[in-house]
Amino acid sequence: MSIPREYGPILDAVRGLTWPARRRVSGVHTGAHLSRLRGRAPELSEYRLYRQGDDPRQLDWKLLARSDRAFIRLSDDRAVHPTWFVVDASASMAFPLPGHTKWRMACGLAIGLAAVAQRAGDPVGAAIVAGAGTARVRARTRADVLVELGSALGGVVPSGAAALAPALLHVPERARLVIISDLLGDEPALRRAAAGRGSTGGDVHVLHVVSRDELDPPPSLALALDPEDASIERPFDAGARAVYRERFAEWRDEVARGWRLAGATYRQVQAEHDPALEVRAVAMSAAGRG
Amino acid sequence: MPVFLAPGYLVAAVLASAVVTALHxxxxxxxxxxLLPTARFAPSSAVRAVSRALRLSDVSLLVVRVLALLLAGAALARPTVTPRRSGVARVLLLDASRRVxxxxxxxDSARARLAGADAVVWVRVDSVAxxxxxxxxxxxxDVRGSLSAGLVAAVQAAHRLAGTFARVEVVVISPxxxxxxDAATDAARRAWPGDVEAVRVGARAATAGAGGRTTRVARxxxxxxxxxxxxxxxxVDSTLPAIRVRREAPSxxxxAWARDGGVVVWWPRAGAGDAGHTSSASLAMLGDGARSAVGHFAALPGVALSGRAILRWGDGAIAAAEESLGGGCLRVVAVAVPDAGDEVLRPGFVRLARGLAMPCGGGSAELVDDETLASWAVPVRTTGDAAADAGVATVAGTRADETSVPAGPSATLERWLxxxxxLALLIEWWLRRPRATSAAGNDASVPASRVAA
Incomplete structure (x- = not known):
């Protein structure tokens, strides 16, 4: 079994890309991310005056001989950063018809970012939350985790309405959490559930997927129907269209503000864009901060 | 060209079609x-609204519905199809009775009226047509004529011709x-609403009997x-034919005298055992309402009355009968008259006696006057009701009126309509079906489970 052919261009485009953690990670396994721990890595980072209790083996004897002062060598350790993807597979992601562009973008983002993380040696896991249930991919560093992730994404049909917040319970607190969703479900609960991770060393990325047809509904739209709530029916005349754009923009701004205040990295992704470019943008924005 | 006998249904169908069009x-x-996942951000308002841009929806469905309504209205309106007619036909009624x-x-009069006719029907009438x-x-x-019988046959022929010819003319050649x-002559004439041309030919004088060989004046x-x-x-006067009145049985x-053309009246005397006079009795001459008498008369019993009844009592019993004998006739009168008194001399009884002296067969020397004939010839006025007059043929006497065919509703045309x-209703049902199924499942935007009814 191999990764579905449709993800080939994305994987090629993100080859060589790094996605460093936003802050020092607390992992103990050697990895690609700066660790909180200072250890005996060959790469020297700084000197510090020797204090009682320090390991004498870290003393820089040559500097002591030159300066007659005791300094210890400090170097940054690197550790792995488990990366978990929570992918929204509710009915609202199956839009617009017939191509389900939002879902395809979500899958591309998950595969692309998972490939970047896996190549850096990070364990990658996923929870794909649909109305029928949650498909989980156990976090592993092996290369076939991408195959399993691709298979899991391909086996899910976006449908129903399911809450994403409970899926966070299975994600380790200090892992890098990537939420790929249109945030039309339980966004407030999800934000609350994700808010505490920042303080505990976690890293939260929110990729808000929106469609061009949601930003600017086509003129032929006369009556809009919510795929997750049949009671929501809205006629679309000229006046309603203007009100819709205004309200939707306000909501998006409010959501972005809320996630940023919660300590997450928020990014709005338009579904019609190139997934590879979006993956690159996510990784490089993290690198810029790092 | 089709004619609708009940056009109200067609009008109703047109009105219904207008209503259907307005509804469309x-x-x-x-x-x-x-489907739009972000529909919640649009303001909620009434989903169902009249389209502000007035445009016909479902044009094909509208056309089929209107067509079905108009066809139904046409079928219920009882259409008739008038076939094409052309040419002139003439019905010539020739009187061949004893008065000709x-x-x-x-x-000669008949041949003079052959010109210009594409078809001619000859009808001969004496006592029968x-x-x-x-x-x-x-x-x-040598029989008494009956214009009523002749007119009935002529009008029947004329109606048959009216189905084929544009003009039908009726000509009556008679003295x-x-x-x-008789009383039926007017009714027979009115069965033909157009002109009837009356051509009078010379009449023969009234004779005593059928044979007409004897014109004796002797009485x-x-x-x-x-x-x-x-x-x-x-x-009796000189205008009446020869007559013999016997009180005893004729010899x-x-x-022989009657066979020779005379009129013999046998008026038996009242016998001793007769019923006698009644207080009052009335007598009426058949066929002539003006000849009647009321007086102390009684029926003579034992007198056999055979032949044609010519006199009746007030209760309808036969009082006198006429039997043809060769060229003349024998009239037997079973009426007992008082021997005294002047009842028999009263004007009413005298007229009865004169009637008994008339030529045999109820004949009369009189002719129909020209004024009566002129009014009889004018066309019958139509009622003005199109349905009632649809089958009335108009005749061009001196006018060039078109005739219409007495047509009834066309059952075949109704069935086809x-x-x-x-068929139109079947097409309408078929056109409506895809709209229901497409709204349920063929629309790519909306899953079948989400579409409201």
């Missing part, structure tokens, strides 16, 4: 729903003797001291 223009329409002066005159294959009308018959005219009446003799002496000579209605 102004129908409340529910827009096609489309010369059959040659009749034939019959259609002739050609102009050979034959000889005059128009009063004896040929043999009872003596004037006999009440019957007295009344006949007052009633062989009387019978109803079949077309059924």
């Amino acid at each position: 223009l102004l129908a409340w329409r529910r827009p096609e729903p489309t 002066g010369s059959m040659d005159a009749v034939r 019959r259609l002739l294959p050609d102009s050979a009308a034959g000889d005059r018959a 128009f003797a009063a004896e040929s005219w 043999e009446l009872p003596p004037v001291d006999d009440p019957i003799g007295a009344v006949f002496s007052l009633a 062989a000579a009387d019978s 109803l079949a077309a209605v059924a």
